[in-house]
Amino acid sequence: MTNPVLDPTRRAGGLDPALRSALGRIARSPHLLIACDYDGTLAPIVDDPTKAVPLPESVAAVRALAALPQTTVAVVSGRALRDLATLSRLPSEVHLVGSHGSEFDIGFVERLAPELIEVRARLRNELRQLVADRPGVRLERKPASVAVHVRGADPAVAAEVVHAVRTGPGSWADVTVTQGKEVIELSVIPTNKGAAVDQLRTQLSASAVLFIGDDVTDENVFTNLHGPDVGIKIGAGESAADHRVGDPMEAARLLGLLLDIRRNWLFGERAVPIERHSMLANGRTVALLTPEARVTWLCHPKPDSSAIFADLVGGTPAGHFSVSPERGGIPLGQRYRPNTMTVETRWSGLTVTDWLDRPSADEVPGATSVVSGDSTLIRVLTGSGRVRLEFAPRPEFGQAAVQLQPLGDGLLVLGSNEPVSLYSPGVEWDIVEDGNFETARAVVDLSAAGGSVTCELRFGSHSLEHHRLPIHERQSLAERPWQDWVAGLKLPSTARDMVARSALTLRGLCHEATGSILAAATTSLPEEVGGVRNWDYRYCWLRDAAMSARALVDLGSLAEAEGLLRWVDGVVERTGGHPERLHPLYTVDGYELGAEAVIDTLPGWAGSRPVRVGNLANHQLQLDVFGPIADLLAAVADRRGSVREEEWRVLDSMVEAVRRRWHEPDHGLWEARLAPRHHVFSKVMCWMTVDRALQMVRRHGAGDRPEWAELRDRIGQNVLEYGWHPDSEAYSVAYGHEEMDASSLWIGLSGLLPDDDPRFLSTVLKIEADLRSGPVVYRYHWDDGLPGREGGFHVCTAWLIEAYLRTGRRSDAEELFRQMLDTAGPTGLLPEQYDPLAERGLGNHPQAYSHLGLIRCALLLDGQLTG
Numbered sequence: 001m002t003n004p005v006l007d008p009t010r011r012a013g014g015l016d017p018a019l020r021s022a023l024g025r026i027a028r029s030p031h032l033l034i035a036c037d038y039d040g041t042l043a044p045i046v047d048d049p050t051k052a053v054p055l056p057e058s059v060a061a062v063r064a065l066a067a068l069p070q071t072t073v074a075v076v077s078g079r080a081l082r083d084l085a086t087l088s089r090l091p092s093e094v095h096l097v098g099s100h101g102s103e104f105d106i107g108f109v110e111r112l113a114p115e116l117i118e119v120r121a122r123l124r125n126e127l128r129q130l131v132a133d134r135p136g137v138r139l140e141r142k143p144a145s146v147a148v149h150v151r152g153a154d155p156a157v158a159a160e161v162v163h164a165v166r167t168g169p170g171s172w173a174d175v176t177v178t179q180g181k182e183v184i185e186l187s188v189i190p191t192n193k194g195a196a197v198d199q200l201r202t203q204l205s206a207s208a209v210l211f212i213g214d215d216v217t218d219e220n221v222f223t224n225l226h227g228p229d230v231g232i233k234i235g236a237g238e239s240a241a242d243h244r245v246g247d248p249m250e251a252a253r254l255l256g257l258l259l260d261i262r263r264n265w266l267f268g269e270r271a272v273p274i275e276r277h278s279m280l281a282n283g284r285t286v287a288l289l290t291p292e293a294r295v296t297w298l299c300h301p302k303p304d305s306s307a308i309f310a311d312l313v314g315g316t317p318a319g320h321f322s323v324s325p326e327r328g329g330i331p332l333g334q335r336y337r338p339n340t341m342t343v344e345t346r347w348s349g350l351t352v353t354d355w356l357d358r359p360s361a362d363e364v365p366g367a368t369s370v371v372s373g374d375s376t377l378i379r380v381l382t383g384s385g386r387v388r389l390e391f392a393p394r395p396e397f398g399q400a401a402v403q404l405q406p407l408g409d410g411l412l413v414l415g416s417n418e419p420v421s422l423y424s425p426g427v428e429w430d431i432v433e434d435g436n437f438e439t440a441r442a443v444v445d446l447s448a449a450g451g452s453v454t455c456e457l458r459f460g461s462h463s464l465e466h467h468r469l470p471i472h473e474r475q476s477l478a479e480r481p482w483q484d485w486v487a488g489l490k491l492p493s494t495a496r497d498m499v500a501r502s503a504l505t506l507r508g509l510c511h512e513a514t515g516s517i518l519a520a521a522t523t524s525l526p527e528e529v530g531g532v533r534n535w536d537y538r539y540c541w542l543r544d545a546a547m548s549a550r551a552l553v554d555l556g557s558l559a560e561a562e563g564l565l566r567w568v569d570g571v572v573e574r575t576g577g578h579p580e581r582l583h584p585l586y587t588v589d590g591y592e593l594g595a596e597a598v599i600d601t602l603p604g605w606a607g608s609r610p611v612r613v614g615n616l617a618n619h620q621l622q623l624d625v626f627g628p629i630a631d632l633l634a635a636v637a638d639r640r641g642s643v644r645e646e647e648w649r650v651l652d653s654m655v656e657a658v659r660r661r662w663h664e665p666d667h668g669l670w671e672a673r674l675a676p677r678h679h680v681f682s683k684v685m686c687w688m689t690v691d692r693a694l695q696m697v698r699r700h701g702a703g704d705r706p707e708w709a710e711l712r713d714r715i716g717q718n719v720l721e722y723g724w725h726p727d728s729e730a731y732s733v734a735y736g737h738e739e740m741d742a743s744s745l746w747i748g749l750s751g752l753l754p755d756d757d758p759r760f761l762s763t764v765l766k767i768e769a770d771l772r773s774g775p776v777v778y779r780y781h782w783d784d785g786l787p788g789r790e791g792g793f794h795v796c797t798a799w800l801i802e803a804y805l806r807t808g809r810r811s812d813a814e815e816l817f818r819q820m821l822d823t824a825g826p827t828g829l830l831p832e833q834y835d836p837l838a839e840r841g842l843g844n845h846p847q848a849y850s851h852l853g854l855i856r857c858a859l860l861l862d863g864q865l866t867g
């Protein structure tokens, strides 16, 4: 394709919008190869080739780009490699390719065959004679070629020389002719910058190439570009490049802009602190809001499906729905409406009220097709000012092309698997295209709109009809079930509001249709900023879910436990009579997860890559999982006063599974990707499974099971004997391993050891000494085989608080609990971890473990639970 020559005086500030948008897109490639020509591109053309040095602005940009992760920079020049290295003085991170692509710095310089050396000698000799009496013409010798420069010659002489070279030695067999700016070059090996760039692309597995060049010799690179690649020609002349800039200085600015965009994308600059996000939920869908009311995370149709808004881990290009006052400013605050999952974000003159609705035919008599039974995200904007809206849905984690079609009172989202529509009466959308994606932008004047505008993002529906109920009634309908539910809880007086919010959060993580409970609402929020400990928690772990349901049972709500136990029943049934083959986690539907995968188009929260979906822990052996379920069954049975038939069946299966496998080493609850060990926690949980089963049969009239009692005692004796590490004077992480692990507190918390047993007391002291750091307790400090480190783990903090209480250290328990509460975000939510040095939350958010720990501690401190 040939482009018209653009105004070469154009400055980067006035960069062609198409080029700016192409730069924005390619800057977000998972692995980007940036290849630049040298003379005329990084270095302005000068008369004396030995004086061509790169612009300092270009050097700064390419150096910084080369230092970025997943980014490779190469200079592909017609110059001899050695000459290029000497003149450019670029650092070794920048790959150099010389002689028009035949000399590489990374290991595949071609050696000349003897016959080619002979041709080169003839060539040098012939050209020397040819230019001998031509003033201003000079030769440049390279390893496999000779360049004849005519820039210094009179134009008539130059033309004569070029003709003589071309028709003379240029016509020899074995000689390749390359003509550039005031230079003609004869090489004894075929050269082709296009092939060289392709070779680099393959070697580096680059997902896109950006190439900048000025000369005719760069054209075979431009011709080879395809797909997401971007080619930029400098200056005038025919070109196959899609874009053009005026001169090397403009190219330098362009590289600077690319650096800014890519760095921003890779490191998620200005990432919102994790704990400051609020969660919306309706028992079916979860979404996260930033403190500025930006919808930053929403997966659909299930909470473990792909995200349609993944801004949280991918920045703006990964999809968001933003609202803000046109005049700017930061919000005055954000809060949950009391005892609901409705979030209000307030600026001066603007309040945004967000909730996830679940319209149902029962609630809305005579409703029309707008009622799909699926989720609707409702955003009510009230106030008096002008408000800016940006709606950028990006289905499939931003990997599916999307179009927005204005229709009637809203927009249809086209390109998503499920129908999605945005009903937004009174909003005039401006649709902007960016590659395969469209974004809708609007400014609404709330005063002119009567003080309020409502946007309804309808999932599972393409209906843009008006809902017959007024919005305030729909808000009440959505809020009442939450309020009624909280009103029915037996909340402690200790941290009452925080406990209520934690309970609502756990309830929000429940997937009502199936009964499963998510471990957290997100994937890949990092355990270390910039680290690789990023996991997908949008699934139902047997352990976490059972502990969550247990916390709600303790608050007096059995429905979530009943739902979960039905889900567990289905999962156990699908093992085909082999409960010992239970996986640690399942999809919300109760099925096995697909393979763990990385979405390399997403840079991660604050640049913490990779972003993973799925979870390899799915294939681990974790023998502890039965304990929390048996504990939940026992708690439910005690509350309800009876045991259901399917619950006995599940209990029998669990005890049988423990009987068959308790003596095996396993991967343990922290899911370290290491060889199996005899984990103390797993053994204690096996003991607890049988202990709670016995408790149930004894309390609920199913007679005694002496063989269970014998099994329980055998497991108990085993772990008490082998789990103790004499050097640590404590129960350690695993048999024969000295390192401590917070989960070993369960030697006492489970009831296996009495509270006043010296071995428990000693274990508590050792864990406190080794693992507590200010307001948090780390899981462990042993080498789990992964690079980097992590924060303190909230649920471990909760376990230590319980251990303090059990061992008579109430004031320590109260103090640590207060510190734990202080780490929560402004709306009361907790992620998985906390970094006591940086004083910030880490890990997936909100995390069920953290909230169930908070609830249990408050109940214990209040004396409502005896432990």
Ligand SMILES: O=P(O)(O)OC[C@H]1O[C@H](O[C@H]2O[C@H](CO)[C@@H](O)[C@H](O)[C@H]2O)[C@H](O)[C@@H](O)[C@@H]1O
Pocket: 037, 038, 039, 040, 041, 044, 045, 046, 047, 048, 049, 050, 052, 076, 077, 078, 079, 080, 140, 147, 149, 151, 180, 181, 182, 183, 185, 215, 217
């Ligand atoms: O592929 P490149 O990096 O652009 O190299 C092409 C040729 O560049 C050099 O010559 C050109 O730049 C000189 C300095 O500005 C200029 O005086 C000359 O007229 C240009 O043709 C270099 O000397 C050649 O070896 C390269 O083949």
